[in-house]
Amino acid sequence: MKTVPVLNLRSDFAIDADLAMQMAQIGKRARAAARQIGLASAQTKDIALRLIAERLRADRDVILAENARDVAAARSAGQTSALIDRLTLDEGRLAAIADAVQKIGALPDPVGRQIAAFERPNGLLIERIAVPLGVVGVIFESRPNVTADAGALCLKAGNAAILRAGSDSHRTAMAIARAMSAGLVAAGLPADAVQLVPTRDRAAVGAMLAGLDGCIDVIVPRGGRGLVERVQAEARVPVFAHLDGVCHVYVAAAADLDMARTVVLNSKMRRTGICGAAETLLVDRACAGTHLLPLVAALIEAGCAVRGDAAVQAADPRVTAATEADWRTEYLDAIIAARVVDGLDAAIDHIETYGSHHTDAIVTDDAAEATRFLAEVDSAIVAHNASTQFADGGEFGFGAEIGIATGRMHARGPVGVEQLTTFKYRVHGSGQTRP
Amino acid sequence: MKTVPVLNLRSDFAIDADLAMQMAQIGKRARAAARQIGLASAQTKDIALRLIAERLRADRDVILAENARDVAAARSAGQTSALIDRLTLDEGRLAAIADAVQKIGALPDPVGRQIAAFERPNGLLIERIAVPLGVVGVIFESRPNVTADAGALCLKAGNAAILRAGSDSHRTAMAIARAMSAGLVAAGLPADAVQLVPTRDRAAVGAMLAGLDGCIDVIVPRGGRGLVERVQAEARVPVFAHLDGVCHVYVAAAADLDMARTVVLNSKMRRTGICGAAETLLVDRACAGTHLLPLVAALIEAGCAVRGDAAVQAADPRVTAATEADWRTEYLDAIIAARVVDGLDAAIDHIETYGSHHTDAIVTDDAAEATRFLAEVDSAIVAHNASTQFADGGEFGFGAEIGIATGRMHARGPVGVEQLTTFKYRVHGSGQTRP
Numbered sequence: 119m120k121t122v123p124v125l126n127l128r129s130d131f132a133i134d135a136d137l138a139m140q141m142a143q144i145g146k147r148a149r150a151a152a153r154q155i156g157l158a159s160a161q162t163k164d165i166a167l168r169l170i171a172e173r174l175r176a177d178r179d180v181i182l183a184e185n186a187r188d189v190a191a192a193r194s195a196g197q198t199s200a201l202i203d204r205l206t207l208d209e210g211r212l213a214a215i216a217d218a219v220q221k222i223g224a225l226p227d228p229v230g231r232q233i234a235a236f237e238r239p240n241g242l243l244i245e246r247i248a249v250p251l252g253v254v255g256v257i258f259e260s261r262p263n264v265t266a267d268a269g270a271l272c273l274k275a276g277n278a279a280i281l282r283a284g285s286d287s288h289r290t291a292m293a294i295a296r297a298m299s300a301g302l303v304a305a306g307l308p309a310d311a312v313q314l315v316p317t318r319d320r321a322a323v324g325a326m327l328a329g330l331d332g333c334i335d336v337i338v339p340r341g342g343r344g345l346v347e348r349v350q351a352e353a354r355v356p357v358f359a360h361l362d363g364v365c366h367v368y369v370a371a372a373a374d375l376d377m378a379r380t381v382v383l384n385s386k387m388r389r390t391g392i393c394g395a396a397e398t399l400l401v402d403r404a405c406a407g408t409h410l411l412p413l414v415a416a417l418i419e420a421g422c423a424v425r426g427d428a429a430v431q432a433a434d435p436r437v438t439a440a441t442e443a444d445w446r447t448e449y450l451d452a453i454i455a456a457r458v459v460d461g462l463d464a465a466i467d468h469i470e471t472y473g474s475h476h477t478d479a480i481v482t483d484d485a486a487e488a489t490r491f492l493a494e495v496d497s498a499i500v501a502h503n504a505s506t507q508f509a510d511g512g513e514f515g516f517g518a519e520i521g522i523a524t525g526r527m528h529a530r531g532p533v534g535v536e537q538l539t540t541f542k543y544r545v546h547g548s549g550q551t552r553p
Numbered sequence: 554m555k556t557v558p559v560l561n562l563r564s565d566f567a568i569d570a571d572l573a574m575q576m577a578q579i580g581k582r583a584r585a586a587a588r589q590i591g592l593a594s595a596q597t598k599d600i601a602l603r604l605i606a607e608r609l610r611a612d613r614d615v616i617l618a619e620n621a622r623d624v625a626a627a628r629s630a631g632q633t634s635a636l637i638d639r640l641t642l643d644e645g646r647l648a649a650i651a652d653a654v655q656k657i658g659a660l661p662d663p664v665g666r667q668i669a670a671f672e673r674p675n676g677l678l679i680e681r682i683a684v685p686l687g688v689v690g691v692i693f694e695s696r697p698n699v700t701a702d703a704g705a706l707c708l709k710a711g712n713a714a715i716l717r718a719g720s721d722s723h724r725t726a727m728a729i730a731r732a733m734s735a736g737l738v739a740a741g742l743p744a745d746a747v748q749l750v751p752t753r754d755r756a757a758v759g760a761m762l763a764g765l766d767g768c769i770d771v772i773v774p775r776g777g778r779g780l781v782e783r784v785q786a787e788a789r790v791p792v793f794a795h796l797d798g799v800c801h802v803y804v805a806a807a808a809d810l811d812m813a814r815t816v817v818l819n820s821k822m823r824r825t826g827i828c829g830a831a832e833t834l835l836v837d838r839a840c841a842g843t844h845l846l847p848l849v850a851a852l853i854e855a856g857c858a859v860r861g862d863a864a865v866q867a868a869d870p871r872v873t874a875a876t877e878a879d880w881r882t883e884y885l886d887a888i889i890a891a892r893v894v895d896g897l898d899a900a901i902d903h904i905e906t907y908g909s910h911h912t913d914a915i916v917t918d919d920a921a922e923a924t925r926f927l928a929e930v931d932s933a934i935v936a937h938n939a940s941t942q943f944a945d946g947g948e949f950g951f952g953a954e955i956g957i958a959t960g961r962m963h964a965r966g967p968v969g970v971e972q973l974t975t976f977k978y979r980v981h982g983s984g985q986t987r988p
Binding site for chain 2: 153156157236238242244249251252335336356374377380381383384388470479492493494496497498499500501502503504505507508510513514515526527528530531540541542543544545546547548549550551552
């Protein structure tokens with residue numbers, strides 16, 4: 119664990135020798151399992167995922183009993199009702215978890231895809247082939263479904279997974295992880311391909327962020343801003359994550375008003391708590407006279423509070439004043455910041471200045487304007503005449519996602535099984551040597 | 554520079570406030586330039602690279618004069634003749650640098666490529682499009698050509714570059730960077746798209762490794778093991794690099810002896826100092842009787858020292874004993890470690906245990922055995938019946954490379970202009986909202 123002391127210089131996760139040893143063993147077992155799972159056939163992995171789904175259904179009573187203990191502990195610890203709701207499983211939710219695992223099994227195998235192939239003048243045939251990432255560390259909070267979802271996505275992509283559940287959901291996660299290991303073994307795959315860190319000790323997170331001495335290839339944090347921020351600050355390995363989803367909808371002068379209203383309302387209000395929800399509405403000054411009031415009124419009548427600049431406040435007395443901070447805020451709530459801007463360049467400047475490079479949309483009937491917006495807004499997802507709430511692996515046709523990434527490296531946007539792979543070059547020769 | 558204090562907890566690059574300010578300004582200028590260069594047309598970028606090449610030729614006398622001062626300083630500082638040779642430019646070498654820049658301009662534009670496209674049942678058309686990485690930081694040592702090569706590759710991929718030259722080559726690098734900025738301006742592009750850090754202060758490296766407060770997206774170290782090790786240990790941003798090139802050639806029982814001899818000799822002896830040079834020879838015990846002595850003798854007669862296990866020593870008295878350390882050593886010299894192994898599985902185990910996941914080759918006429926080797930050896934490049942020295946962007950047809958990466962994320966193997974891009978999703982709708 120040579121990297122841990124380095125990490126602990128600025129870590130709030132002190133780690134003792136025993137735990138360091140235990141975590142190192144988890145890493146070594148994951149690396150060994152990754153080599154086997156990475157070479158498993160598509161069929162074997164799919165059988166494993168089907169057997170895992172069956173086991174999750176068969177173990178229903180055990181899992182729900184463990185979950186009840188987690189929920190009771192959370193209640194007596196005085197946790198929020200929101201957390202307790204996220205934590206709570208019932209037969210329906212558990213059945214949905216099992217179905218999701220089976221659905222992931224049915225996806226096309228991302229491993230072994232030929233991404234590119236080229237023949238060289240000397241006769242060498244060079245192929246670029248998708249291969250698993252290796253060992254994926256997933257650090258999550260109270261949602262028990264992440265254990266199964268994340269584990270299944272990693273397996274489908276041929277990766278071993280090291281899962282670290284929040285202490286609130288620890289018993290539930292352990293029960294689910296046991297079911298997954300049982301399914302793996304029944305399919306002839308190593309139980310260690312999915313390991314749940316068996317301790318609640320937060321120092322285990324520090325050890326994972328340090329990479330378990332080279333045994334973790336990438337970390338995926340699943341949880342609130344605090345978790346993601348800490349992971350991004352301390353991780354010594356690559357991280358797939360997004361910190362904020364400050365998503366914008368820009369309504370241009372050439373926008374059809376009805377389409378703009380529909381797209382804005384859906385982007386903001388379909389679900390206000392997801393990262394793809396719009397947080398800022400930008401309206402072109404050239405159409406403010408016709409479009410601004412109807413859009414603002416529709417939002418307010420749908421139950422959304424609107425915080426606007428002077429022009430937006432002038433349009434509707436129910437609009438309160440927006441401060442500089444509002445342009446940077448991810449409300450995750452029925453609140454939107456609204457601003458009138460001087461055309462496309464001002465809209466792009468606003469988004470590049472205040473946005474989080476997650477998902478931004480333009481509504482316009484002007485194709486040239488749309489093309490410029492899609493080219494110049496530097497976000498993982500840019501949309502024309504569509505809701506920002508399509509920012510989702512399922513909606514993209516990926517089947518499922520382990521999260522959405524706003525970093526620039528490797529995985530951007532929804533991270534599905536394809537983004538949980540990397541590649542290697544296979545060179546086929548007939549004795550060629552380099553001159 | 555909020556990240557610098559964090560970094561300096563374990564950095565050997567203390568940074569003072571003035572330099573921190575200066576580096577922060579370089580970062581901000583690079584980020585602004587990246588937005589312009591990222592949107593420049595293929596034609597504009599190609600014109601810029603042609604004008605840069607012309608300027609490098611026109612400024613020949615200035616550049617060679619500055620280089621002469623660097624060389625004189627290195628001499629009086631008692632630098633090694635190897636370093637002085639790497640540092641020295643003459644008319645031929647400078648002409649080759651200019652030609653390389655022009656050749657990079659002639660490559661296909663990697664930006665704007667449609668990597669994937671899919672239409673969803675709701676009519677959304679989703680495209681995955683290649684876009685520039687943003688700002689690339691390149692930290693190199695004494696080779697002056699890296700200034701032009703790395704700068705040109707970054708520009709071609711639409712990135713801004715922040716270059717930090719080793720102090721030995723600082724004057725030469727400054728003269729080359731001035732020529733590049735002049736070429737950019739002549740093409741109507743921002744001079745700041747290629748910036749050379751104007752100070753020799755090593756603290757500038759620490760500031761770059763901290764990411765210049767989010768203004769550097771990836772770091773590429775170009776130099777010796779010491780540099781790469783420090784960069785990988787301290788960088789707070791992604792790094793494209795390889796630490797070692799412990800490359801293997803495995804000669805299987807089904808190998809044609811003449812082909813094996815040719816491939817082994819070329820893999821080891823064509824050039825011993827490059828990362829793709831073979832460092833370890835593995836021979837299947839099943840063909841040791843027929844193949845081992847001819848291979849070892851050919852190597853020794855070509856001037857290569859052979860360090861072997863007992864079986865290899867028994868085959869030829871000129872073989873010295875290999876120690877455990879030899880299996881992990883990148884000699885970069887006319888030395889090879891040689892071992893007899895019990896077939897394919899043992900060969901793969903050896904490579905996975907001691908290798909560096911760079912480039913490994915098998916020589917065999919057994920297609921099934923080759924397929925297993927290419928699948929199970931977890932290296933960036935795996936080759937069948939071909940020399941390991943093909944590990945090169947030019948040999949892969951990439952036109953040029955900024956380096957070779959052995960990490961698993963984003964760029965693996967030779968890093969050409971394509972790997973200096975990332976992607977974004979463009980969603981084209983007609984008013985779709987998410988149910």
